[in-house]
Amino acid sequence: MIEDITAIAAWAGLALFVGGAIWDLIAAIGMNRLPDFLSRLHAATIGVIGGAFYPLIGISLILLGTDIMGEYRYIAAGSAALTAFLILLLAPAGSHALARAARRRGLYRKDILVTDQQERGETE
């Protein structure tokens, strides 16, 4: 029973890890191909959340699901999970600040803008 759970955790972690590489590739293509700052920022955040947050969770799961590294795997798994949590907090805040600054200075293409939620109420 417990072996099944650890094996599932390890395989899920591996899937997240491989998925992270695919997200990173998509983000890199988006950074190159997308037309303006805001859409490129979208690609960048895909790279951060998909290419850094998920792989770190994956590393944590792999370490918990296998017995590589012996006792140290708990420390490494905890560090990876904590780093993932911090990235989850920091990346949206940073991209939000960038997007806000870009919108204030008009550094985006208005002709391809779909919607502007801040247009109605100019509060924050």
Added chain:
Amino acid sequence: MSGVRKVASAVALLAIVAALSLGAAAGGMGPFFDGIRSLGAFYLSTAPPQIAELVLGPSYRGLSSYSPEVVTSIVWDYRGLDTYFETAVFFLAIIGAVAIYRGIEEPVLRRPASGLSPIVRAVTKFLIPINIAVAASIALHGHLTPGGGFQAGAALAVAPIIVIVVFSRRYLLERGVTKLKALFFRSAGLIGIALVVLIPVIWSVISGEWAWVMQNQWKPGAEAFSYPAYLGGALISGSIWFLNLFEFLAVSFGFTILFLLISIDEDTVRSCMIRGGEECDRY
């Protein structure tokens, strides 16, 4: 740049990279050494106290710095004077910045700055305590784990620059982080370092026994003086813990001074520097 030139420069770059890697692989950076060199083996076997005493024998205790973290013991014990003068260089850099900005500190802001949006501010408020805790642990565990005073100071200095960017300079000043206080704590750190370095000499003058500048544990030829390796049962590695703590103070507040100074409005600084006199006396 034309196509031919682009291709030519790319080929040249690739050729340089290939030549360098080939040279390195063929042993151009010195012969490859499989294993630990004798100097490294000496550091590794003498820095941790248990190994020095158990493996090499009690007579090697005098060569140990009583720090299991070999890098920190090299930085603050084996080549301690080098680090001492590195700190002096950093001290001079800060003094230079303070001298350039003399007379234009603490300008009165006309209106309170609101800072970035509530989302960024909330995340920052959550992260600043984490930052301070991590920096303190890097400094106070510097003799046990990788890190040390300078790294911890640089880590803590992230806090003021983030607060300046996300909130405002005024936010920091209103919470008591002023240039004068930062200068005080930085000077306290530097005086602490100088004291830790010179205490063996002062002790030597008083007691008449032999002791070296910046001595940590007793050394062959200067057996009488030794900083305590343990304090209340906890390993503090003699002077290394104190040096890390004071370097942490000096570096973090040194960076804080720099960030406070470079966040002053550029026009204010320029008009002060060019015109001087009454323009700057206001501040």
